Amino acid sequence: MIMEKFSYVRGQSIPHAVALLNEPGVRARVLAGGTDLVLLMKEERDVCDRVVDITLIPELHQIRRAGDRVVIGAGANFCEIVESPLVNETAPALADACHSVGATQIRNMGTLGGNVANAAACADSLPALVCFDAVAHALTPDGALEWPVSDLVIRPNQTKLPAGALLTALSYQIPGEGSRSVFLKLGRRNAMAISRLTVAALGRLDDAGRVAEVRIVPGSATPQIRRFPKAEAVLLGQIPTLELLREAARVAVAEMTEITGKRWSSEFKEPALESMVLRALAQLFDAQGAA
Amino acid sequence: MKIEFTLNGEPCSVEAPAHINLLHLLRDYVGLTGTKEGCGVGECGACSVLLDGKLVNSCLVLAPQAGGRDVVTIEGVRGADGGPNDLQKNFIDHGAVQCGYCIPGMVLAGEALLAKKLNPSRADIREAIAGNLCRCTGYQQIVDAIEATAAARRDTRQPQSIEDAKVHEEVL
Structure with missing residues (x-):
């Protein structure tokens, strides 16, 4: 008999998996993709008593x-x-x-x-x-x-x-008709790269070519992933000229620094975020009026 | 625990602890050492296998996850005569193999791509092997070998092995 560090069970359905996760006295963990959990179990010997595999539900x-x-x-x-x-x-x-x-x-x-x-x-x-x-x-x-x-x-x-x-x-x-969205990532190479900085953005113009909706969300920039309302406010209701997009990018950087304070990585992240936000906004709005 | 699955088209039953990974199961419990351990943390692709036809890093799969499923390792990729199949021959012919350590994973990444797409661009091929590190070749010869295989399979569409036959069914 080989010593098992934990038991392995497969959830057959969502309620079944929830029941397996909540059996009293059993410390259970969800196995979804395994790309994080299997690594964690390699590093730490005692992660749980039971692994509940949900990959086949x-x-x-x-x-x-x-x-x-x-x-x-x-x-x-x-x-x-x-x-x-x-x-x-x-x-x-x-x-x-x-x-x-x-x-x-x-x-x-x-x-x-x-x-x-x-x-x-x-x-x-x-x-x-x-x-x-x-x-x-x-x-x-x-x-x-x-x-x-x-x-x-x-x-x-x-x-x-x-x-x-x-x-x-x-x-x-589902975003309104005419919305566009972009995702930009900065990493050391294209594949297998841990993000240094990302930007997700969404935008929509009204019939007059003014910004009816815009959402700007930097990733790997702040502890809690959130929209940047001050940068968004620069654009809302305005014609997205290149100068205005630049202003929004500068405001986004100020917003990041306001949240995180100056950090060792700020010198790198500030100009990187500024150009990524500008690029994202240009992709959202360019064919619709901006440069 | 007992882990029963299909390995390279044959039923396989192994007694192994739940906490080992599929890579360890294949190498140390089944005795198939074609699957290599490189980094052990899902970054290098040397341990790539096909799980239900999908390319995965076997170092990140818990052994019992294979239960009841279909696993193809490099030992399951072969020509009708038991020797190298067309892709493997092209790896040899194009000088795509130097130290060879990454090659089992590379071949499986190539097969996974060709199962989905028989007319890949070079960019498609590069993306398909982006999770497989090679420190010898610089990748050009590997891309050439996969590209040449794709071209030949487009012309013939002849299954090269049992596993390829399944692959071809999916393509057609």
């Missing part, structure tokens, strides 16, 4: 439209999201963010829910999800819970998900 992989929202099962892996016509059509920046994760092997394993629940500072999907004002849905033995993703993630590697809760889906409202 079909409902957790579903990507579907529900009224004016898109609902992505928390167990959908990055490849499934990248290949989803629905996500590409309604949230191209989210598809691009998922495409920028790791390489094929990691994208075949890592899941959207795992990226959110693990909440790494450099998680690529988080700024995109926050940019689409996404909501996280979870199931606990006491019932369903939900939070905006921007509230759920408190700081790197820390979320409001209670112990025993299973993240079941991420959903977002």
